[in-house]
Amino acid sequence: MARRRFEMHHYRQALLRMRQGDSDREIATARVMGRPKAAQWRQIAADRGWLDPAQPLPEDEAIAEALGAPRRASSTISTLEQHREQIGHWIEQGVSGTAIHAALKRQGGWSGSYSAVRRLVADIRRQLPPEVTCRLEFEPGEAAQVDFGAGPMLVHPDGQPRRAWAFVMTLCASRHQYVEFVWDQTVATWLGCHRRAFEWFAGTPRRVIIDNAKCAITRACAQEPTVQRAYAECAEGYGFKIDPCPPHDPQKKGIVEAGVKYVKGNFLPLRNFRDLADLNAQARTWVMTEAGMRCHGTTRRTPLALFELEQPLLQALPAQAPDLGTWHRVSVHRDCHVQFDRILYSTPFTLVGKTLWLRATDSVVALFEDYRHVATHPRGRNPGQRVSVREHLPPEAQAFFGRDRAWCAEQAERIGPACAALIEQLLSDHILERLRAAQGVLALLKPYGRTRLEAACARAMAHGSAHYRTVKTILATGADQRTDLPAATPPGYGRTRFTRPATELFADLTPNPQQDLLH
Template identity: 75%
Template sequence: MHHYRQALLRMRQGDSDRDIAEAKIMGRRKAGHWRALAQAHGWMDAQAPLPDDEAVAAALQPPKRASTTVSSLEEHRAKVASWVEQNVPGTAIHQALQRQYGWTGSYSAVRRMVAGIRASLPPEVTCRLDFAPGEAAQVDFGAGPILLHPDGKPRRTWAFVMTLAHSRHQYLEFVWDQTVATWLGCHRRAVEWFAGVPERIVIDNAKCAITKACAQDPVVQRAYAECAEGYGFKIDPCPPHDPQKKGIVEAGVKYVKGNFLPLREFRDLADLNAQAKAWVMETAGQRIHGTTRQPPLALFALEQPLLKPLPAIAPDLGTWHRVSVHKDCHVQLERILYSAPFALVGKTLWLRATDAAVALYEDYRHVATHPRGQRPGQRVTCKAHLPPEAQAFFAKDRQWCVNQAVQVGPQCRALIERLLADNVLERLRAAQGVLGLLKPYGAKRLEAACARALAHDSPHYRTVKTILSTKADVQAAQADSHTPPAYAGANRFTRPAAELFPAPTPNPQPSALH
């Protein structure tokens, strides 16, 4: 516009097209065309004001030729426009037109209409967010290198990145998974790394943090809510499908992948994390950041005092799980079994697992706590949770039987010890049965029955019960207990001859003959 206005001004002053060309304002041919156009619009009058730029631009713009071509998609323009507003790809629009309307046109027609519709839409406008010191941090996961897992198989690692939104100083840790327990542990180590807590943490809608994604009313994972409450920060999830709201950490993850990971070798996960921490302090923290134009560590020195202090006692972070009580009175977590009261069999409980303990809740009522199991297949059982009959059975173990027999007497103890010393059969039930006769018959009779059974070398439950039921122990007590039976001793089946054969009857005297 400046050249055209200068040329018009020189023309009003009487300069020729050659003079304008020699002044290198524009060429002679272009000057001649411009002179004719100015005369047609009445701009050559030196007394009239110069036209403004908009009038000059309108005069220079060639008239648009009316298009006589009508798109074969014109009848579907409204539908295509609605799909474009929903960000549906052009290929999907082409397939939908063929499938739903039987349209047989080419994809080029769809592409031209989509381009025209998008050109008429208002442009997307964004604005950069500024954060005060200590106001916010942003968190995200990124794919890391593949390393050998302790189970002996190669596995993908994941980079957990927390970036302070003001200083851009970051915490970087590589982990094996994205579970809730890992998510909480990374948060704890991150705030300890910063030695402070930001006002809020901006996250995406990962399942380890948000159970229901929603722009207005997201549902926070229960364990993560406890973490936020314990450390005193607010959770700020991004709207679904809008990761630009945490663009700072997105750029940080990209920086880790492009600057830290290439051309490095890692022995294991510990070596990977050691190199990552050194890189954060020596490289990432010392660089001139592309946005702030200052080193992140220099800004962090100003931001760190403005972070909220860590709690005096670190909160006990735990994960929540819904578990069912099986008929064996146990619930399962990570293939480890934990007992629950038998009255809750068939019900669904809440299980809260920390590094050291596992707690069970029926709604909000605490019902049990166990130490955390260490290996799959382990069974952690509290005997008080079992049914009464099972408690009674497990309570009457081998030591219990011996202790009860000692209280009855030495003969009962000897019989119980012989039962439990059997090398072939497990005779714990027999020992429990013998001691069960204590209640109906009393200690004195049970001791006597055991003595009689041992005397007959028949230490069996059936023998003792038969002696008591037939009162053989009472009959033996009425006899002379000081005189040992004739068959006592090593020869238990021998008898004196006097008992085996009756004494001969003397022959009568012959009567006198009369």
């Protein structure tokens, strides 16, 4: 009994037996305390008159004062006592004992053992105020906690091995989980996982407790964090409140932290997965058949049994699922387009050089100048694709792109058949692209009119010169307005003695079948 620790009730019980007349041997036989300890305690009680049965029993404070402060097990002074203050600072910073031992040997030339460091560290930690915590309790349907955890390495669709990430949402009251493995932790993935989790639970909790991931919180702060704009829209659409944990305090969402560890320790080991789809299929089966049917260590109930009670208390899903989109800041380039996800989208040319807000969903991309809607495009699918609206271009560019081959042919038909034939010949050139020449010919309609342009085209076609310059020269010189007469033959070129038609000149060369037979 030399190493026995005596509590206050031991001293009170021994004192009560002494007042009843028990000897030290009888007290030791009853295993209250040993004979030497009983003799010592009898002397202290006698000095203070506590052995008189007529007097009331002393209070615990009086007994503690009479016993005095407990003696320390050892009065040995540590060889590191001079370094106590420095070691205390290192302990506050979270430095381990082995690192402290190495630093003392490296910096101070100390040659003692690690055991001395360990004893001093333990003594310093005993004198520090203890860490106090309390368990958070949640009502059914009140809150859910969300976190990401590292998953297995799988082959990505691009053919390269990549790590998958486990998205886990746990209802705080029932401990029922939603588990989904994804390739990244982007805002779009974060929002999509929330939608599928709420559909899995067939309801929405009133509060979602998260950490400070960039996909949810843009600026972490214990008092006033800044929420990602897209996540705020998601919370508004589903009707839940976002409750981010203070920075560096993950214990505020300890339920889902334990849930992530449970997934990593009980689901992932000793399993094989073909791809991400197979991994998620196995995870859903595991949640419903194993994780949901276990006896939870805290609630002592199965999560699925408690979920049957919690599910009716969740908020109902909206009749129409919110249109979840991600927000991005983009700049308008000089070609009147912005770039998002390696795809270009057009904007009005008056916004060139400005910074806009782009909201992207799975199907559309919308552009906003502050809160003013600017344009909406169907979302492109192929990198390098240009999604453009002609009305967004400058007027001169709209005019150029609007005057294509079909437009030129249509305008030429309205002017006349000669113009249509000339334009068709220009556009049918197999070597040179002559669209600008055709546009130039049609541009002459404005200064010269339809009649003159048709006449000029007819004259150019008659001379076999279907060129823009020919038509322009004819109009500039007024040749289209002249009436052409047959050219007069000069008198000197009248009929002469030796002129005869070509038929007479080559008459002797006409083959004669009869002469061929004679020869």
